[in-house]
Amino acid sequence: MKTLSPSDLVAIEAAVRKAEARTTGEIYCVVTEESSHYGETAIAWAAAVALLGPALLLLLGVHVSVPDVFATWTASDVGVAIESGIRHALIGAIALQAVLFIVTALIVSIPPVRRALTPRSLKRLRVQRRAAEQFIAKNLHLTRARTGIxxxxxxxxxxxxxxADDGIADHVEPHVWDRAMAALTEGLKRGQPExxxxxxxxxxxxxxxxxxxPRPGDNPNELPDAVVVLPKP
Known part of the structure; x- marks a missing residue:
């Protein structure tokens, strides 16, 4: 995962200033390393793998041995042996499940693995939620004409x-931004976020x-041009 260098941040800030010189609108850029810790991903995968423990035992051919009832064993001896065999089998299954849970959770907790195994729909929801939180937290809805994006x-x-704030959304259809978002996501995929x-x-x-x-003589810069870099949640 490529992060933004200081020179990248300076270049983006310059692009914002250049774009804003042509409009009364405001462009505010925010970047974060990740929008969520996705702790539930490791737990979900660990639980799913652990549940396969008993099935894994069967596939490996592990079975409970029962004494030959036709030998000289009494009924009481057979009952005790069966109970002991079942108990050991259950303990083994539980131990295997515990080991599988811990090992899987540790592996999935590795950031690249966790990101790969997290459903895309969940990641999209978390990104949308954090973006909405930042829009409100940074008071982007308080520009004079509500023309901030x-x-x-x-x-x-x-x-x-x-x-886009209400002042823009009332005049610009959402699909108009598709080209800009396509260019941005393409840069992310190429490892060139800047x-x-x-x-x-x-x-x-x-x-x-x-x-x-722009309105000559009346085009204040209401929002900072510098890219805001957020810490991981």
């Missing part, structure tokens, strides 16, 4: 979200310039 990137999931960011910012600037052209 936030470009949110979660590097670990290689996913991005764009949230290039994807710059391209997306430029395309967003084109849309904002069309619908919200």
């Amino acid at each position: 936030m470009i949110f990137v979660s590097l670990g999931e290689q996913m991005a979200e764009l949230i 290039a994807g960011f710059a391209a997306a910012v430029g395309l967003c600037g084109d849309v904002l310039a069309e619908h919200f052209p």
Whole structure:
């Protein structure tokens, strides 16, 4: 997973300034290493693998030995032997399940493995949720004409979200941002998030310039141009 270097952050900030010079809209960029710890992924996989423990015993040919009832054993001896065999089999199965649970949980907890095994739908929901939280937390809805947009990137999931405030959403259909988001996600897939960011910012600037052209002498910079880098949750 490629992160943004200081020079990348400077280049993105310059792209934001250039785009905002053509519009009264505001572009705010946020990036995070990951949008969730996805702890439930390790637990779910560990539980699923552990449940296969008894089936694994059967596949390996492990079985409970029962004494020959036609030997000189009494009925009481046979009952005790069967009970002991079943008890040992259950203990073995439980021990195997515990080992499988712990080992699987440790393996899936390794970040690249955890990301690969986490359902894409869950990752998308977590990215969307964190993006929405940041939009409110950073007061992006408080610009004068409510013409701010936030470009949110979660590097670990290689996913991005764009949230437009009401002043923009009332005039621009959601699909208009598709080109910008496609350029951004393409950059993430290529391992070039800085290039994807710059391209997306430029395309967003084109849309904002069309619908919200600058007003000479009245175009304050209401939101910081610098990229906000969030810590892992």
